[in-house]
Amino acid sequence: MGKFTVYVSSLKDAVDYYQSVFGLASDELDKALSEVVLSAQGANDASIHLMLMEDQTKESVAALNNAEPVIEWKTTQFWEDYHAFSAYGVLFESLPIEQAAHTSVLFIDAYGVNWKLTC
Helix, strand or coil, rough: CEEEEEECCHHHHHHHHHHHCCEEEECCCCCCCCEEEEECCCCCHHHEEEECCCCCCCCHHHHHHHHHCCCCEHHHCCHHHHHHHHHCCEEEEECECCCCCCEEEECCCCCEEEEEHHH
């Protein structure tokens, strides 16, 4: 999946959000930091790493994050993740697209980051 930088105005709130929604984890949470890396192992042994960077104004955070490339979240449980993400207030850009080989949908999370949920 890759490594991505996400700008946030509150590191603690962002860490809580990404742990709750995506199950991302870090070993650095007990330290006073202005940045933290969250990681997860996804489907097909693909991993994702988000570097959360604090010290940005809320207005610039969404603009900076929206300029980043789309992060692909591969899953083996598409519909469970789709409904779970809905509960966390992500904004889906359309209904899921079901094709013979895969199902996918684009969405924007609470920090303005563009994602593609796919299986």
